[in-house]
Amino acid sequence: MTHPDPGPTAEVRSEVLGAVAYGALAAFSRLAADARRAPDLAGRAELASLAAAETARFERVRDELAGRGVDVVDAMAPFVHALDAFAARTTPTDWGEALVAAYVGRTLAVDMVLAGRHSDDEPAAGDLVDRPDAGTGFDAYAERTVAALCVDPRVHDRLGLWGRRLLGETLAAASKVLDAHPAAASALLGTTTRPALFKALKSRHAKRMQALGL
């Protein structure tokens, strides 16, 4: 009789959830700051809604961790430095960059967390993550607004480069975090591999960029 793979330990699961929690809190801060760049109330309200969705995600993960007897602040601590450094390297400088970052950046983050979800029966990080734009109209708003900004070909080119830079920065930051937390990385990846994950991220990023007209 063979034993099934016991899967990641409780400690490792909590480590992954800590990364997801701080990712959500950092995304809240980014989106809330970007909301202030909005040229009008409609745009400000769109980013405020996205920011609130990140807080809701944070709260779900916090409650899940609490149910395991783990304090969310302790679980997040190991990821603060790397994710803050990533945020500092990817701070939008104007409204167009903020919209592109919100549109493609969130997809990248969510895809990463969902990567290993089929490898594992226990409800884990993936189930605490909702798809971007779940129930909100942000995608349509961003597509419309970025298209309007891109009538200026210089803006189109600049935002295209920005979107590609975001992919590069994300993969670099993800590599660093996965290297620093090998057990969590293996729990996150499940039955997939890092190159396969990165390939999937690149492919989805290209589709999202195309949907934005970039």
Added chain:
Amino acid sequence: MTHPDPGPTAEVRSEVLGAVAYGALAAFSRLAADARRAPDLAGRAELASLAAAETARFERVRDELAGRGVDVVDAMAPFVHALDAFAARTTPTDWGEALVAAYVGRTLAVDMVLAGRHSDDEPAAGDLVDRPDAGTGFDAYAERTVAALCVDPRVHDRLGLWGRRLLGETLAAASKVLDAHPAAASALLGTTTRPALFKALKSRHAKRMQALGL
């Protein structure tokens, strides 16, 4: 046969909801900015949760207005200037001030909107407003943290003055908004009067300040 008071018109109701919507969006911006002053992750998460609750309130009012065929952006526009001016006059300069503002300021805003709720059978602004700290642990967190800051008597005195200044600024801003929108003011007040409302606000503010040890 006498006709019952028809109550405020649909236009006036939408005006009140516009003020509530922008109040919530402005509160989101304030709390999100204050979250960045937090000295630790726990405090940052507390204010992020409050900010998200304001966004949820904004979304409920937005949806209610949409159901009446009114765009939330149009409804908010008349209140932007006055509420932004209020926000600029009451920007916290440190973490203690941010906590006191979140603790007493939200009570004031919510009490104001709830003022006329018994005067009216139709679900209106009051029903779209939840009590502060509904389901979150913010009140307890703020009381604990402010008490710890107030072991320094200079901080205690300064935060006490700050809390009282917030009351004054709130009543002054409320007077201005009520004067500028008489029909909405009368819909908001319902069967109460402005002096009675302000008296109730002062009394509740005193209780909240006491609960904070100020």
